[in-house]
Amino acid sequence: MSKLFKAPAAWLLCLALVTGMAPAPAEPVSKPEPTSSEQAVNAEAKPMTLGELRRKYSETFKFSGPEVKQIALTFDDVPDPRFTPKVLDILKKHGVKATFFVVGSRAKKHPELLRRIHHEGHIIGNHSYSHPLFKKQSVQEFKSEIERTEKVIERIIGYKPRLIRPPYGEINEEQLKWAKRQGYKIINWNVDSLDWKALSKEKVKRNVLSAVGPGSIVLQHAGGGTGSNLTGTIEALPDIIKVLRNRGYRFVTIPQLLSYKKAL
Template sequence: MNLNHLYAPWIKIGLICILLFTLPCTTVQGFSDASDRLGQESSDRLTLSQLLKKYPDTFRAKGPANRQIALTFDDVPDPRFTPQVLDILKKENVKATFFVVGSRAKKHPSLVKRMKFEGHTIGNHSYNHAQFGLLSLPEFQSQIKKTNMIIQKITGETPTLIRPPYGDITEEQLLWARKHQYKVVNWNVDSLDWKGLNKEQIKENILSAAGPGAIVLQHAGGGKGSDLSGTLQALPEVIHDLRSKGYSFVTLPELLQLR
């Protein structure tokens, strides 16, 4: 009797089992080696906290300890949200700082003009919201220069403030920014409004952390499907609450005494 047809399926199963037990070992080892290399590369790069300490004249995340606060808005212009934020600021007589994405400014120049006309400060937030820490120096330079050219064409002024998307920037990029007399400005109070939080959550995030010299991060623009209704609802109440505590609102150049 030929038993090959009986044993053949079991032989195949045995081979599959051998492969299943050997492949994970190779995969884990390869992943471990890659992680080790990534760890070595990352260890050579200064953290954002270290960069803030090393370059205090170029890289800031907070102002002097006085009773002034700077409200900042990223990812503008966006016709869904930016006009409403501008309306609130105008009604409350507050000047803020807007960090503009170049590709959006190109599509909605009238909103950038309105920001300038109403006395707000305009900063550079890259051309297409690229994460600077992942870019080469020439790519980073292109993001800044391209956006500045667009803003200059719209407003007649060239921004001197840069806010890196995600707050991420390298030492090499900071050195270039310093050489060209830019100030790179992050934040020390994060509203986390990009998560689509409601009014009360956003108020809590801001009011629980805001203090003398605070730089508050909010958004007046977002991606497809973004919900910034919480920001729009919270903003007037945040302004009223902080004013009642003796704070005044200023632009970043005023807060950081750049003028």
């Protein structure tokens, strides 16, 4: 018997053979449900994608407008004396109003260009003060970038814009929550000209014209960093306007496209 006690598994097997009864299988061990705090930690460990943020904050975070035959042209990284006046000349010649997203440090250096954008009837949005990657910043850093730019813009043209375009189109959930509470709208795009790559006129045209549809928000640039070459977008812009008008589209600003009564 001592050997049986030392080998309980063998003893059970013998018992089963004698009695004809097999031992009952062990009950499966179930894993406990994660607590709310554990769920929060797991959610925090995996940031939401832009697509998930777009769905969750659909009233605040916009990539396009209603599917009507309207298109909003938008221009980032302004003002820039190398490129912004040329873009403004083309828009004025063709009677198009657009939306310009302003970098605060550049507006401070070139206030006369910001005034021109405003006086010619275009909408001005906030594109940060120093063009950082927002999603890697804290809410406080994000807030500082937005409010610092607001102060520069307000000092030059008299109002604080309520439209924000994050540099590189990136933002995190905590920043979105803050923007929503403060009544801002975050404006991305669904058509990218990729003009910042110094593309040729034909490539910029193809990138825009092959992707636009009703309610599109088109990303182009009227400013850039040292060594930037936006000749392609400047040369392509008149053709883009003509082609889309021939297709029956009307050019509108972001507040017009999205029916924002309070855009400023």
